[in-house]
Amino acid sequence: MPQLNGGGGDELGANDEMISFKDEGEQEEKTAESVSAERDLDDVKSSLVNESENNSSSSDSEPTERRPPPRSDIESYEKARECFTEALRRQEDGGLFKSPHYPGYPFLVLPDLTSPYLPNGALSPTARTYLQMKWPLLDVPSSAALKDSRSPTPGHLSNKVPVVQHAHMHPLTPLITYSNDHFPPATPPAHLSPEILDPKTGIPRTPHPSELSPYYPLSPGAVGQIPHPLGWLVPQQAQPMYSIPPGGFRHPYPALAMNASMSSLVSSRFPPHVVPHHPHSLHQTGIPHPAIVSPAIKQEPNGELSPASHTKSPGPAKKEEEKKPHIKKPLNAFMLYMKEMRAKVVAECTLKESAAINQILGRRWHSLSREEQAKYYELARKERQLHSQLYPGWSARDNYGKRKKRKRENKAISAAEDPSL
């Protein structure tokens, strides 16, 4: 399993070599390159195919030992090519492409990199220590409370908020790059207005609440507080993580053992009707938790959040069900990563289809270094932890069948659907 230690923690962390995407300037470069090169997509196609085929022989099955090439301008080119390759693959393979044959692509697939967790689901102590060191702002339990990160022990959930900003390099730099989508480097730090960079046009603009994320159907006034999908853990530009509103910290969770990050998370992401009200809560903006998507709520954004307001229901059973707001699953690590990186990829590539973008994101995910992935695993773990605290009775099963039936006939028709087979 992902033994972060194994005596190999060193070399793992060492040669991971920060494959972080130099989004900033590179983005323009790539975008320009993408655009220009896209015109020559047809020309590039053949060469790409050749390259892929040539490499397929050597790295056919698993590119496990792929070493990141020397970083240079090549990287940007590679990224652009990645987009082309993606488009190409979709054209020629019909999406069947599986093995990443990217000669120059810094594919760094560490076999045991996928999860920092121990088999029991807990983050390995080493991983925790690692996270703690590399990611102090994360609420990784300190040595005192290191016993079990999953259990909401008071120690773990202490109010000790390490609001420390590393001047030289923020340990959350990759996460802050979230905000790069919203706050390009050129944006003055003090400028906290939710101006974002239009991924398509590259023009800074003020986002509509709906553009920010379905997670945050906020009024424009509240937008600034949650500028990012991971805003609960992502510091806003010049603000420290777990930013405290000017009026003070909102502690809607007096009873719930919860640390500051949790509190921040809850107060910003979870709806008042879910979050126990504190008498002194500064404001309950009526921000529905991202995890809650009630059709009733959707239809009546300005109406009551309480789904119980709906009385006309066919039957008691259905009524019950309608009453229940749809509590979404907590996002996993990859989903969190996707939310962060999507805009970036969209900006870099000319592709628009989410399916294609997701393929790229999937490959990038694998190319992430261990610590970078660990960050998202940790974020996801926190998401789940908080989710379970807020919705103790919730089960993923509750959402089964809620969605329209997906067409998995393509994939698993034989096993599931078709009895004739």
Added chain:
DNA sequence: AGTCCTTTGAAGTAG
């Protein structure tokens, strides 16, 4: 308007 596509991971179900 609704579904598909596509990705990974978590959690559920079935055997």
Added chain:
DNA sequence: CTACTTCAAAGGACT
């Protein structure tokens, strides 16, 4: 326990 299924996000493409 293992294998499989469902759902989470996203948005263009498709029906």
